[in-house]
Amino acid sequence: MRKPERVMVEQHACSTRDDPPNASQSVMSRVWRNLLTSGGRTSERSPDYLRITLLNLIQSAAIIVWGTFLVLNLVVMREGSLGRLTIDVAGLAVAVGAIVALRRGVSVSLVSRITHVCLFVFLLGLAIVGANNPLTMTLPLIYPALAFLLLDDIRRGLAGTLLMTAAINIALSSGFGPGLRDSGTLLDGALTFTLAMCFQAAVLALYVHHRKQAMTRLREVSDQLSELASHDPLTGLYNRRTFVDVLERELSRHDRDDRQLAFLLFDIDRFKAYNDHYGHPQGDELLRRLAIAVGQVFSRGEDTVFRLGGEEFGVVFHTETPEQAAAMADQLLAAVEAMGEPAPVGPHATVSISAGLYLVGHGRSMTPNHVYHQADAALYRAKTSGRARWLYAND
Numbered sequence: 001m002r003k004p005e006r007v008m009v010e011q012h013a014c015s016t017r018d019d020p021p022n023a024s025q026s027v028m029s030r031v032w033r034n035l036l037t038s039g040g041r042t043s044e045r046s047p048d049y050l051r052i053t054l055l056n057l058i059q060s061a062a063i064i065v066w067g068t069f070l071v072l073n074l075v076v077m078r079e080g081s082l083g084r085l086t087i088d089v090a091g092l093a094v095a096v097g098a099i100v101a102l103r104r105g106v107s108v109s110l111v112s113r114i115t116h117v118c119l120f121v122f123l124l125g126l127a128i129v130g131a132n133n134p135l136t137m138t139l140p141l142i143y144p145a146l147a148f149l150l151l152d153d154i155r156r157g158l159a160g161t162l163l164m165t166a167a168i169n170i171a172l173s174s175g176f177g178p179g180l181r182d183s184g185t186l187l188d189g190a191l192t193f194t195l196a197m198c199f200q201a202a203v204l205a206l207y208v209h210h211r212k213q214a215m216t217r218l219r220e221v222s223d224q225l226s227e228l229a230s231h232d233p234l235t236g237l238y239n240r241r242t243f244v245d246v247l248e249r250e251l252s253r254h255d256r257d258d259r260q261l262a263f264l265l266f267d268i269d270r271f272k273a274y275n276d277h278y279g280h281p282q283g284d285e286l287l288r289r290l291a292i293a294v295g296q297v298f299s300r301g302e303d304t305v306f307r308l309g310g311e312e313f314g315v316v317f318h319t320e321t322p323e324q325a326a327a328m329a330d331q332l333l334a335a336v337e338a339m340g341e342p343a344p345v346g347p348h349a350t351v352s353i354s355a356g357l358y359l360v361g362h363g364r365s366m367t368p369n370h371v372y373h374q375a376d377a378a379l380y381r382a383k384t385s386g387r388a389r390w391l392y393a394n395d
């Protein structure tokens with residue numbers, strides 16, 4: 001139901017400048033949409049859309065409130081003091097000015113701040129000139145909500161609110177303005193102050209609660225996103241994107257490290273035949289079990305295991321000597337054999353892997369791409385020379 005309405009708002013936002021108005025739209029609906037979009041200056045996709053819309057609505061309400069005050073005081077009751085009338089007119093002018101400024105493209109933050117400060121001054125002025133009738137006295141109650149919306153900043157909104165209620169109540173209780181010296185006024189002031197403070201405390205408590213919830217949820221979603229971006233969902237291993245980052249980082253600091261940096265690239269032999277024989281879900285299960293077996297062989301903190309795609313895996317690891325790196329490759333092949341997974345075809349009884357081992361030499365700058373391709377060429381030779389083995393990569 002909402003979607004067509006949104007489309008209309010956007011269409012109108014675009015059409016306000018160039019196209020003739022659509023005759024089928026009622027005048028009121030055109031005025032309304034025009035107001036929400038600041039005369040086509042903002043669309044729903046704009047990040048400021050919500051604040052601009054709120055500001056426009058609040059200022060429209062302010063025009064009605066200040067206008068009503070003005071008419072009541074000037075025409076109906078005929079008792080408005082000069083100070084009171086000045087505040088009404090100024091309030092009206094600021095509200096109109098804010099809407100015009102937004103339509104002219106003035107930044108929403110600037111308009112928010114100016115109207116916020118003006119509201120503070122006007123409310124203080126109302127307390128001082130003694131216009132603290134019941135309607136005026138309710139304004140501090142809605143003030144915190146306005147402050148939060150206008151400023152888009154809880155701390156400044158709250159500080160402003162506290163400052164304002166304190167200033168108004170000092171003005172009231174000191175009997176600073178005319179008509180403020182009777183006990184009824186003081187009682188009204190104290191009541192307003194108490195209610196305003198309770199309201200602010202409730203708003204703040206709600207805000208803190210929701211903000212905490214939102215932050216927790218945000219952290220969870222962000223953790224999930226980074227997990228998805230860096231890991232393979234089937235095996236839980238790091239993915240190809242992370243592989244490039246990790247290898248790049250290791251290559252960049254390799255020369256400052258006496259140890260041997262090694263990259264082992266391997267894949268399952270005749271995996272297509274395995275899938276065809278046992279089915280794809282069983283193939284997935286084999287990939288998961290293989291990932292666990294690899295993790296058990298390369299289990300030191302600095303060893304990083306990746307699923308690079310399909311049935312292709314890689315390990316970036318450090319050893320003290322080249323011989324130790326070779327021993328690790330031997331161990332991996334033995335661990336896969338020990339899984340005892342029956343091979344459906346080929347000369348071997350159990351599923352095997354083939355691998356290429358690249359040892360990164362010191363004193364040479366190298367790219368991850370180079371390392372990968374050298375290991376891949378060795379893997380290819382291992383495949384063509386009978387599988388179930390690993391070979392060194394040439395440099």
Ligand SMILES: Nc1nc2c(ncn2[C@@H]2O[C@H](COP(=O)(O)OP(=O)(O)OP(=O)(O)O)[C@@H](O)[C@H]2O)c(=O)[nH]1
Nearest residue numbers: 268269270271272273275280281283284310311383
């Ligand atoms: N079950 C499963 N199979 C996959 C997945 N990703 C790739 N494969 C399969 O892995 C197989 C790889 O086949 P090939 O590239 O021909 O390699 P191979 O059959 O292992 O042959 P060699 O590597 O030469 O020993 C294809 O049949 C793919 O469908 C996966 O996530 N799950």
